[in-house]
Amino acid sequence: MRVHKWSALVVGLQVLLWIGGGFGMALMPIGEVRGEHRMAPAAPLAAEPGTVTDLAAAARAAGFRTLDSARLVSHLSSPAWLLQSGDRTALVDAGTTRLLTPLDAAGAQAVARGDYAGPGTAGTAEWLEEAPWYYAGPVPVWRVAIDGDDGRMIFIAPDTGQIVSRRSDSWRLFDVFWRLHIMDYRDGSNINNPLLISAAGFALLFTLSGLTLLVLRLRRVLHAARHSGARP
Template identity: 35%
Template sequence: MYKLCRTVHNWLGLILAIQITLWFASGLVMAWLPIEDVRGAHLRHTFQANWQHATQSPQSVLASHSADATLALSQRLIVNEDKPRAIPVYTVSEAISGNGAQQNTTVRYNAVNGTILAPLSETQIQKAANVQYAGTGTLSEIDFISTLPQEVQQLPSPIWQVQFNDTENTRLYIDPNTGSVLRVRTDTWRLFDFMWMLHIMDYEDRSDFNHPLLIGFSAGALLFTLTGIVLLWQRFRPRKRSGLNRF
C-alpha cells in the first residue's frame, strides 16, 4: 500500500506542481491587496438623492400610463456650475403595442417637479465623471460603448467608459441614465482579476468556479495531500523495539 501511495504521490506532484504554486501565489497576492483599493473606493465620490425633496407621488406619475406599467425608484446626477447634486427619479416601464408587436419603453420623471428627463448628453456625462472622480489625473477619453470589455462584462450595455490619465489607468463606467459610476477599474483591480483567474482556473469569463477543470485539480490536490500524510506516517510512526534491545 505504501508503495502505491508513493507512486501516486510522486505522479500527482509532477502534474499539480505548477497549479499548486499558482494557487498559493495568487492567493497571497489577493490577500495582500487591500480590497478597497481593488474596488477603487478611494477614487470615487458618491452622491445620493434625498427623497424627502420629492413632491410628486408615484400615483400621479403612473396616471398617464397603462395599468401594466411598473415604477421603480432611481436617481440622476445633475451638475450645474460644477455643483453636483443627485435628484430623485421615478422610472416607469411599460409595453406598448403597435403594428402587431410589443415594444418596451422606459420614461424617467423628475420626482421633484414631475418633468420628463431627457437622456444624458456626452457633455453631462463628462461633467458627472469629473465630479465623481477622486484621483489626481485628468479625463483623457470618453466613449459610449455597446460591446463591453471583459472587466465589466456583467454590466448592462450600452454604457459610458471614461478614461483618466493617472498612474492607475483608471476607468469609470457610468450609467447612461443616472450618470452614476457603476464600476471603477484600475491596474490594481486588473492585477487582482488576473490572480483570481489563475486561482479559479476560469480563463474565459473569470467567474465560474464550478467547472470540471478546477474540480479535477482540486480533487487531485486533495489526493496528493492524503497520500503525503500516509507517507509521513510511515516514516515517523513509532517503531516497536525487539526484546533484546530493551535493556
C-alpha cells in the same frame, strides 16, 4: 510511487498559483482595488416638498402606461425618478419631468466627473457595445477614462444614468490574481466551475495519499529500527 511523484509536480504548480494568487490579493487594499478612495462623497438626496413632480407625470414623460418599479434617486445632485416598465428603464428629472435618458456622451462625462475625487481628469465618454475582458456588466455602456490616475475607468449605464462599474490598473491586477485563484479564466465570476472542483478534489486525494504513504513509510522505519535493536 512514481505516479505520486509526477502528480506532485502538477498539483504543486496549481497549489503555487493558489497561494501566489491569495498572497497577491492580500497585499492589495480592497478599498483601493474597488476605487473607493477616489469616489466623491455621495450627495444627499435633497428634495423640498412641492418641488418634486408626481409619479404619474414622470411616467407620462417616459412614455410608460404602467410601472414595475419607481424610486427617487440623485442624479448630478438633483432628484430624479428612476422608472422601470417591462424591459425598459428611464430616468426623469423630478423637478421638470425632462427625460434624461438615454444618456448622451456629455451626460455620461458629467456623471463620471461627479463621482470622481482625485488628481486625474475625466476624459471623453466612449460608447461600448461589446464588453472588454475587465468589465462583465451589461452593454451597451458608456466608458469614461480618468486621465492620470492608475488607468481608472468609470462605466455608466445609458438607460439609467447610474454608475455600474469602476475599473483601474489595480483592479485588473487583482482580477488576474483572482482568476488564477479560482481557476475561472473566462470572466472570473464562477467559483463553482468544474476545473476548480476537479483540481481541488485531486489535490485533496493527492494530499491524503501522500499522508498514507508517509504513515506506511514511518511504520516500516520503526519496524526496522525495533528489529535492528533486538539483535544481540
